[in-house]
Amino acid sequence: MVESVAVPISVYRYDPGRDAAPRYVDYTLDMPRHTPVLTALLRIRSEVDSTLSLRYSCRSSICGSCAMVINSKSRLACQTQVGPELDLHGRIVVDPMRNQPVLRDLVVDQGPFWQDYERIVPHLVPDPAHPMPVGKPNPMTPEEVDRFYETPRCIACGACYSACPAKEADPTFPGPMALAKLYRFVVDPRDGARRERLLRIQPGGLWTCLRCHLCTSSCPKDVRPSERIRDLKELAIQEQGATEAGSRHAVAFKENLHDRGLLNEMRLVRQTDGVVGMLRQAPQGLRLARKKPELLKKPRRIEGQEQVQKLYELLEDEEGGA
Amino acid sequence: MQRHEVLVIGAGLAGQRAALAAAQAGRNVGLVSKLHPLRSHSGAAQGGINAAVGAEDSVETHIYDTVKGSDYLGDQDAIEFFCTEAGSTVVEMEHFGTIFSRAPDGSLARRPFGGAGFPRTIYAADRTGLALLQAIYEHLGTEEIQTYEEWDLVELVFRDGRAQGVVVYNRRTGEFEGIGARAVVLATGPAGRVYSRTTNSHSSTGDGIALAYRAGAQLKDMEFVQFHPTALLESGILITEGARGEGGILKNASGERFMVRYAPHVQDLASRDVVSRAIVTEINEGRGFPGGYVHLELMHLGKEKIESRLQEICDFARNFAGVDPVTEPIPVLPAQHYMMGGIGTTMRGETNLAGLYAAGEAACVSIHGANRLGGNSLLETLVFGKQAGIAAAAYSATVTDGTVLPEEIEHAAAPVRAMMARTEGAEPLPLRAEMQAVMERRAGIYRNDADLRAGIQELFALRAKRATLRIVDRSTVFNLNVTDALETRNLLDLAEVILAGALARTESRGAHARTDFPTRDDAHWMKHTIAGYNPLGPQLSYAPVAYTRWDPKERVY
Numbered sequence: 045m046v047e048s049v050a051v052p053i054s055v056y057r058y059d060p061g062r063d064a065a066p067r068y069v070d071y072t073l074d075m076p077r078h079t080p081v082l083t084a085l086l087r088i089r090s091e092v093d094s095t096l097s098l099r100y101s102c103r104s105s106i107c108g109s110c111a112m113v114i115n116s117k118s119r120l121a122c123q124t125q126v127g128p129e130l131d132l133h134g135r136i137v138v139d140p141m142r143n144q145p146v147l148r149d150l151v152v153d154q155g156p157f158w159q160d161y162e163r164i165v166p167h168l169v170p171d172p173a174h175p176m177p178v179g180k181p182n183p184m185t186p187e188e189v190d191r192f193y194e195t196p197r198c199i200a201c202g203a204c205y206s207a208c209p210a211k212e213a214d215p216t217f218p219g220p221m222a223l224a225k226l227y228r229f230v231v232d233p234r235d236g237a238r239r240e241r242l243l244r245i246q247p248g249g250l251w252t253c254l255r256c257h258l259c260t261s262s263c264p265k266d267v268r269p270s271e272r273i274r275d276l277k278e279l280a281i282q283e284q285g286a287t288e289a290g291s292r293h294a295v296a297f298k299e300n301l302h303d304r305g306l307l308n309e310m311r312l313v314r315q316t317d318g319v320v321g322m323l324r325q326a327p328q329g330l331r332l333a334r335k336k337p338e339l340l341k342k343p344r345r346i347e348g349q350e351q352v353q354k355l356y357e358l359l360e361d362e363e364g365g366a
Numbered sequence: 367m368q369r370h371e372v373l374v375i376g377a378g379l380a381g382q383r384a385a386l387a388a389a390q391a392g393r394n395v396g397l398v399s400k401l402h403p404l405r406s407h408s409g410a411a412q413g414g415i416n417a418a419v420g421a422e423d424s425v426e427t428h429i430y431d432t433v434k435g436s437d438y439l440g441d442q443d444a445i446e447f448f449c450t451e452a453g454s455t456v457v458e459m460e461h462f463g464t465i466f467s468r469a470p471d472g473s474l475a476r477r478p479f480g481g482a483g484f485p486r487t488i489y490a491a492d493r494t495g496l497a498l499l500q501a502i503y504e505h506l507g508t509e510e511i512q513t514y515e516e517w518d519l520v521e522l523v524f525r526d527g528r529a530q531g532v533v534v535y536n537r538r539t540g541e542f543e544g545i546g547a548r549a550v551v552l553a554t555g556p557a558g559r560v561y562s563r564t565t566n567s568h569s570s571t572g573d574g575i576a577l578a579y580r581a582g583a584q585l586k587d588m589e590f591v592q593f594h595p596t597a598l599l600e601s602g603i604l605i606t607e608g609a610r611g612e613g614g615i616l617k618n619a620s621g622e623r624f625m626v627r628y629a630p631h632v633q634d635l636a637s638r639d640v641v642s643r644a645i646v647t648e649i650n651e652g653r654g655f656p657g658g659y660v661h662l663e664l665m666h667l668g669k670e671k672i673e674s675r676l677q678e679i680c681d682f683a684r685n686f687a688g689v690d691p692v693t694e695p696i697p698v699l700p701a702q703h704y705m706m707g708g709i710g711t712t713m714r715g716e717t718n719l720a721g722l723y724a725a726g727e728a729a730c731v732s733i734h735g736a737n738r739l740g741g742n743s744l745l746e747t748l749v750f751g752k753q754a755g756i757a758a759a760a761y762s763a764t765v766t767d768g769t770v771l772p773e774e775i776e777h778a779a780a781p782v783r784a785m786m787a788r789t790e791g792a793e794p795l796p797l798r799a800e801m802q803a804v805m806e807r808r809a810g811i812y813r814n815d816a817d818l819r820a821g822i823q824e825l826f827a828l829r830a831k832r833a834t835l836r837i838v839d840r841s842t843v844f845n846l847n848v849t850d851a852l853e854t855r856n857l858l859d860l861a862e863v864i865l866a867g868a869l870a871r872t873e874s875r876g877a878h879a880r881t882d883f884p885t886r887d888d889a890h891w892m893k894h895t896i897a898g899y900n901p902l903g904p905q906l907s908y909a910p911v912a913y914t915r916w917d918p919k920e921r922v923y
Binding site for chain 1 (some may be wrong): 404407410466470471506508513603685686793839843
C-alpha cells in the first residue's frame with residue numbers, strides 16, 4: 045500500500061452572483077504523493093464540499109478541460125501531482141486561469157480564448173490551383189508531417205493563454221494557442237491561404253509576442269507555441285519583407301549585432317519606427333539618455349566582432365541546409 | 367424558444383458529423399453539448415481508424431474480421447455497408463485536414479490491430495481521435511451552425527407521436543430552456559461511468575441513451591460491455607492497442623508471454639475480449655503481480671519508435687503511472703472501455719421513435735455485436751453520424767416545426783427543483799460511487815447468475831436513495847450538482863439494463879462471459895437483446911440478427 049500524506053490545498057472560491065469577494069477555502073486531505081491535483085479536487089467535491097465548481101472530463105490530459113493555475117503556474121490539474129508541489133511550496137494553491145473572466149470558482153469564461161482562435165481562420169482553405177485529389181488522400185511524406193512539429197498535439201486547454209503576459213498587456217494579441225494553430229495551417233501543404241494568413245496576422249498580431257516562452261513552459265502537450273511564433277515571424281518576413289515595426293525591429297536587431305556586435309539604440313529605434321516614430325519617442329529617449337548618456341553614442345565595434353559575423357553565417361548555413 | 371430543423375445532442379465525432387451532414391443538406395442545425403466540442407471524449411481515442419485501403423487488404427476481409435470479432439452478433443448487412451464506406455470516410459477526413467501519419471511513399475500509414483487480418487488501422491501517431499476531432503471541428507466551422515456549449519440535456523420531448531425537441535439546462539444561467547426541433551439526433555456517447563474503473567471520461571454518463579430509454583426508445587445489447595485489456599493500473603487511463611500493434615507484449619509475474627497460450631496464432635493481438643479474459647485468468651490463477659496486474663512491455667521497441675509512434679502513451683505512463691515505457695514495463699489491468707450496446711437504430715440512424723435518431727457509441731446499429739474490434743469505433747462515429755444526419759435532415763423536411771411547451775419545460779425541471787428544495791437525502795456523487803461498486807463487483811469481465819441477481823437486488827435497493835437525491839448547491843452559475851444529479855439518474859437506469867440483459871443471456875458470447883454458461887449458444891442466443899423502459903425495471907425482448915453470407919464459426923485467434 046502506498047503511503048498517504050496530508051495535503052493542504054487552498055482553493056479559490058467565488059460565485060460573483062452571491063459572494064461579495066473571492067476567497068480561498070483551505071482543505072486538508074490524506075492522499076498518496078503521486079495523486080493528481082484533479083483527483084484531489086474531485087475528492088473535495090465528493091467528500092467535503094460538492095459545490096466546488098470546475099471543468100474536468102477525461103482526467104488524462106487529452107480533453108483540455110482542467111487547465112487552472114496551480115501554485116502560480118498555468119497547467120492541467122490532471123497532469124500535476126501533489127507530491128512535487130508540496131516539496132516546492134509546502135502546500136497547493138489553486139486559482140482559476142488568468143486572462144479570462146471568472147464565472148465561478150475555477151471556471152473561467154473561455155469566450156475570448158475561442159474568439160481569438162476563430163480570428164486565425166482555423167480551417168483549411170481550398171487552393172484553387174491544387175484541388176484535392178478525387179477519391180484519394182493528398183500525398184504527404186513523413187517529413188512534411190514533421191513540419192507541423194508538435195502543433196497537432198494542442199488540446200486547446202488555454203494554459204498558454206492564461207500564462208501569456210503579452211495577452212495581459214494587449215488584449216488584441218491573439219495569444220499563443222491561436223498562433224500555434226495558425227502555424228499549423230501555414231505549413232500545411234493542403235492549405236491555399238498561406239500568404240493571406242501571414243499577411244493578415246502581422247498587424248497587431250505576431251510581433252506583440254515578448255518571447256518570454258511562458259507559453260512553452262506551461263504547455264502540457266509540449267506544443268512549444270513560442271517556437272512556432274518565432275517560425276511564423278521568419279515566414280512572415282520571408283513572405284512580405286520587414287514591413288511592420290515588429291519585423292523591422294527584428295531585422296534591425298540582427299543587423300546591429302552583425303555589424304558591430306553591440307546594439308546601437310539610436311539606430312535600432314530609427315530602423316524600427318522611422319524618423320517620425322523616433323521623434324515621437326524623443327521625450328522618453330531623452331529621459332533615458334539623462335540616466336544613461338552612453339545610449340546616445342554610437343557603440344564601438346566589439347573586439348572579435350568577426351566571430352559574431354561567422355556565427356551568423358554558420359546559423360544561416362544551417363537553416364538553409366535544414 | 368430556440369428552434370432548429372435538426373438538433374444534434376452531443377458534439378463528439380458522431381454528433382459533429384451528423385450536424386455537418388444536416389447542414390450540407392441545407393437544414394438549420396443546432397448542436398448541443400455539455401462540453402466544448404473539442405473536449406468531447408472522441409478526442410481520447412488513440413489507436414486509429416480502420417479502412418481496408420492497402421493493396422493486399424480488401425473490404426471483404428474487413429467485413430469478415432468485423433463479423434467474426436462481433437462473435438456473430440453483428441448485423442451483417444450493416445457491417446457490409448460500414449466497411450464499404452470506410453475508404454471514402456477516411457479520405458474525406460484527410461481532405462478536411464486530418465494530419466494522419468504517413469508511410470515513406472506519402473500514403474496513409476497503417477498499423478496492425480487486434481482481430482484484423484491485415485495492417486488496416488490508419489492513424490495519427492497515438493492520438494487519432496484528437497486528430498479527427500480537430501479536423502471535423504475545423505471543417506464544421508465553415509458551416510452555419512448554432513452551438514450550445516455546456517448545456518445539459520434534461521429531457522427529450524415527444525408529443526403528437528413525434529419528437530418535438532429537448533429540455534436543456536444552461537449552466538451559465540441556471541435556466542431550464544426548451545429547444546424545439548423537427549428531428550433530434552442523439553450522439554451523446556457511452557455510459558462507461560456506470561463502472562468505476564473505466565477508460566471513459568467523467569462525462570461518459572449515457573445521458574442520451576437513458577433519456578431515450580425513458581422516452582420509449584428500444585435499447586439494444588446493453589449487456590455487451592467491452593473491457594480494454596491495457597489500462598493503467600491505478601487510474602484506468604487507456605494504453606492503446608496500438609502499443610501492441612507496434613510490437614508491445616504482455617507478460618505475467620514469471621516473465622511469461624502468456625498470450626501464447628490463449629491465442630497461439632496472433633498472441634497479444636487477439637481480440638480485446640480474449641486478451642482481457644486472459645489477463646484476468648492469469649491474475650485469478652496466481653500468475654499476476656502482487657496486487658493483481660500484468661506488465662505491458664515496450665522496451666524492446668527502442669526509444670525512438672516508442673517516443674515517435676506512442677508519444678501520448680509515453681506521457682501517460684510517465685505522468686499517471688510514474689513509469690518510463692522506454693526503460694520499464696507498464697503495469698496494466700483491464701478496464702471498462704466501450705459499450706457495444708446502445709439505442710437501437712437502423713443503418714440510417716433511425717430509432718423506433720419518430721423524429722429521434724442516434725449515432726456513435728450512444729447507438730447500436732449493430733456492427734460491433736458482442737465485441738468491437740479496435741479501429742472500428744472511430745469509423746462508426748463518422749459513417750453512421752453522417753447517415754443519421756442525412757436521415758434526420760430528410761425527415762425534417764416532412765414535418766412541421768417542433769415546439770417545447772412551458773409545461774413540458776416545467777415537467778422536466780420539477781424533479782431537479784425538488785432535489786434543490788431537499789435539505790436531507792443522498793448526494794449524487796456518493797450514490798454514483800455505490801452504483802459503480804455494484805457494477806464492478808457484479809457485472810465485470812466474468813459474470814454468473816448469483817452475482818448478477820445480487821447486483822440487481824443491490825441496484826434495486828439504491829432506488830430508495832435515488833428518490834431522495836439532493837442538490838446542495840443553490841447557485842445559478844455552473845452548478846455542477848445539477849449535472850451530477852442528472853448524470854447519476856441516467857447511469858442508474860442504464861446499470862439496471864446492463865444487469866438485466868446479462869442475467870437473461872445464459873451463454874458466453876464476445877465480451878459477455880458467463881462462468882456458468884461458458885460457451886456460445888447459437889441455437890438460443892444468436893439474437894439481439896432489446897430493453898424497453900418500465901418503471902419497475904427493464905422489459906426484455908429479442909430481435910433477430912441480420913445475416914447475409916457468414917455462417918457462425920468458432921472464434922479462434
